Amino acid sequence: MSDGYKYIFGPVPSRRLGRSLGVDLVPAKVCTFDCIYCQAGRTTNKTIERTEYVPTADVIAELSDWLPGGAADYVTFSGNGEPTLHSGIGEIIAWLNANSGVPVVVVTNGSLFRLPDVRDELASADLVVPSLDTANPVTFRRLNRPDPSLDIETVIEGLVTFAKEFAGEIWLEHFIVPGINDTPAELKALAEAGARIGPARVQLNTAVRPPAETTVRPMPYAELCAIAEKYFPGAEVIAAYDGESAGRRGAAPDPAATARSLMSRRPITAEDLARTAGIDIKLAEKTLELLVQSGEAAVEERDGGRFYSKL
Ligand code: SF4
Numbered sequence: 001m002s003d004g005y006k007y008i009f010g011p012v013p014s015r016r017l018g019r020s021l022g023v024d025l026v027p028a029k030v031c032t033f034d035c036i037y038c039q040a041g042r043t044t045n046k047t048i049e050r051t052e053y054v055p056t057a058d059v060i061a062e063l064s065d066w067l068p069g070g071a072a073d074y075v076t077f078s079g080n081g082e083p084t085l086h087s088g089i090g091e092i093i094a095w096l097n098a099n100s101g102v103p104v105v106v107v108t109n110g111s112l113f114r115l116p117d118v119r120d121e122l123a124s125a126d127l128v129v130p131s132l133d134t135a136n137p138v139t140f141r142r143l144n145r146p147d148p149s150l151d152i153e154t155v156i157e158g159l160v161t162f163a164k165e166f167a168g169e170i171w172l173e174h175f176i177v178p179g180i181n182d183t184p185a186e187l188k189a190l191a192e193a194g195a196r197i198g199p200a201r202v203q204l205n206t207a208v209r210p211p212a213e214t215t216v217r218p219m220p221y222a223e224l225c226a227i228a229e230k231y232f233p234g235a236e237v238i239a240a241y242d243g244e245s246a247g248r249r250g251a252a253p254d255p256a257a258t259a260r261s262l263m264s265r266r267p268i269t270a271e272d273l274a275r276t277a278g279i280d281i282k283l284a285e286k287t288l289e290l291l292v293q294s295g296e297a298a299v300e301e302r303d304g305g306r307f308y309s310k311l
Helices: 056-066 089-099 116-121 137-143 152-165 184-197 221-231 255-263 270-277 281-293
Strands: 008-014 018-023 074-077 104-108 127-130 169-175 201-205 297-302 305-310
Touching: 008 056, 008 255, 008 270, 018 056, 056 089, 074 089, 089 104, 089 116, 116 152, 137 152, 152 184, 169 184, 184 221, 201 221, 255 270, 255 281, 255 305, 270 281, 281 297, 281 305
Parallel strands: 018 074, 074 104, 104 127, 127 169, 169 201
Antiparallel strands: 008 018, 297 305
């Protein structure tokens, strides 16, 4: 585990990427969007300014310290905001390519690909996972609540340009929110925009974790499957991660510390903690309940699951 580090976390169980060592390049919560479904809460610094939000050298120092003894399937730039806002992302990817054999993934909202610098800096990643939730300007403002300077057609054009230039793989994610972007016209336009980008994979997601706005509900699994079949043939509905994630470093010595580290990024379930820490589910449940009792965590029942968040 990467307890004690400021910018790297995990490896965390990822529904898409197995054991993923996370790299968080912006503080909570800096983003170009303020999506109503965001599991990291509301955006507090909505911006398109690219700068060194955290010291590039410190991020590289943490990776350099962790990687020799750690085990991860991927190093993933994701976390509490939009990683392409960090002006040092290209330098960090270049360092990873030169110093580790671990594939590099960038999870991004895709909003800055109109910028040649961003496309160049991500060129040597192995996998880029952009999201695109709508092709409709009105829905874009309602769902993604972007920086006012962004418009959806320019975002899509940027993604199309990046896809033409990029030698690695692109997996395109569509996040579906019932009542917002699930009408036939929305889905048809979204599918057409996705076809222009031409990703290797299309993945459908929905709000399985507590969202920024409590009015957002998850799309039921069967309905998401029906949408996939009708509008996005061959698309995957992202299922809950069910792999193992305890790294070569073995079970974390302190499950509570692991829970705090995970909860600082997103709400977690006992299953998330059990997988990440390599501990029994009963111990994970007990650890989280103790954190609730001590006032360090809050628990929320949602869609049949218990989600724990840092207080
Ligand atoms: S879901 Fe992603 S793009 Fe949307 S506000 Fe959250 S971090 Fe930003």
